[in-house]
Amino acid sequence: MSLRIFNTLSGRAEVFEPLGTPVRIYCCGMTPKFHPHIGHARLFVDVDFMRRTLEHLGYEVRHVQNFTDIDDKTILRAEEEGITAEEVARKYTESYFASMAQLAVKPADEYPTVTGYMERIIQFVERLVEKGFGYVVGGDVWFSVSRFPDYGKLSGRAGDAGLIGVRKDLEPGKRDPRDFALWKAAKPGEPSWRSPWGPGRPGWHIECSTMVRETLGDQIDIHCGAEDLIFPHHENEIAQSEALTGLEPFAKYWPHVGWVTAEGEKMSHSLWNFVTLQDVLERFDPAAVRLFLLQTHYRSPLAFSEEGLAASSRSLPALRAAYGQEENVPGVAEISSESALHLLQRFDAQLEDDFNSPGAVGVMFETAHEVNRASDADRDQVRAVLRRMVEVLGLPLSARRSEPASTETILLIEFLIELRAELRQEKQWVLADKVRDGLKALGIVLKDGPQGTIWEREDREGRSAVI
RNA sequence: GGCGACGUAGCCAAGUGGUUAAGGCAGGGGUCUGCAAAACCCCUAUCGUCGGUUCGAUUCCGACCGUCGCCUCCA
Secondary structure, eight states, rough: OEEEEEETTTEEEEEOOSSSSSSSEEEEOOOOSSSHHHHHHHHHHHHHHHHHHHTTTTEEEEEEEEEEEESHHHHHHHHTSSSSSSHHHHHHHHHHHHHHHHHTOOSSBBOOGOOOGGGHHHHHHHHHHTSSSEEEEEEHHHEEEEGOTTTTTTTTTOOOHHHHTSSSSSOOOSSSTTOOEEEEEEOOTTOOOTTTOOOEEOOOHHHHHHHHHHTTTEEEEEEEEGGGIIIIIOOOHHHHHHHOOOSSOOOEEEEOOEEEEEETTTTOOOEEEEEEHHHHHHHHHHHHHHHHHHSSOSOOOOEEOOOHHHHHHHTTHHHHHHHSSSSSOOGGGOOOOOHHHHHHHHHHHHBBBBHHHHHHHHHHHHHHHHHHOOHHHHHHHHHHHHHHHHHTTTTSSSOOOOOOOHOOOOOOOHHHHHHHHHHTTTTTTTHHHHHHHHHHTTTEEEEEEEEEEEEEESSSTEEEEEE
């Protein structure tokens, strides 16, 4: 088997054949104009899962993700908050990193920003003008779509069809309704940068073309982002980049991540119907949030729901128990148990089928059950495989939210367990149960097993940890 | 209007032209336990509707119904 990736460019899944090593991935990041919401989390968790899959399958990966730290929205937000656009970008970029760390999203290798690449963006626009793909009107620079015959190949909006829906009222100076801004002259009071065309700032699409080229090269393997970026953003990126370099494809594979909806509608900052990640991570275990997101395939629409999050939370204790605590488990390479290897193969097959995370999650749960079913001889091996699966899915199972219990608390609990053991020996069931119920009320759960009684702390929705 | 996605058990969600249609949550029965908890075993789906192709379709094609999205800033 080999990895297959759905490519928006061709409209079907294709066998993944990288251009070289490392595999170069660029992901359109966020505009830090507010706290990230669940929709952002979905994109970045899914992309992180793709990256982990590639690494698991033996590829070396170089992953770049940008921040659009200056645009109309950050400027607007700055006015609302009474701070500078720069401060807005910094504040919400920090919020992004805080939430992503909780979700165990691996950091990208580089996080370019618009402001950090301003000179090179300007040079990129200059080259496009020189080559006749851009034209200057006043302080604005426009990309001339008619000069790029391949326009529309990603989104399927070509020719006349592409015209429909484009803003009807032609902006002053535009020669063709499809043309889009490479550089926008600054309005009074707006942040601006000096350029050959006067003070202004980059159009929305040129930043990504520039940053891809500067950080990864003229042609890359995978360019991802959310579905809504297909048109016009990614379409325009292709036009700019391929026009400049004369090389195609600009990016070989274009997987696009689907929506998160809230109450039947697409969740978005502009509709104000979003749930911030901060808020969700406050109320639910980060591992449950990540699991919830991964339980839907990246291309399918995902309906946000508290019930879904709660269901994912409830599935964690069993998974954590099978995952185990401190035990040393063998490395995946040393595994000989046939059932363990078979499970891993089935897991990999799901990954290779266009990053089928729900399928992979299914195999992971089967593996967790197999840990309990396996013979003593095989258990560690199955557990090792389970741990690898959890790692590839990136579930932060071992992250612990609550404060560790103090030594005194632990001694006290152990004393009560001893006391209860004696009561049980004397068949003083009422008193023994009173101890157990009392601890339960404090969030301490006792479990009697063949080796004695163990205790766990129940934190939040369905979360428990052996301490 | 143009382009596209989706409709599988109570809920969420994979998947397949023909043996038993994953997995999670919820529910039911059982084993274990002093009772629980955990764990394990078992049970719960004629795959939106109507046609067509086929020896055979939930899976392919068409129509219809329903839900959602992009075409304007959007992850």
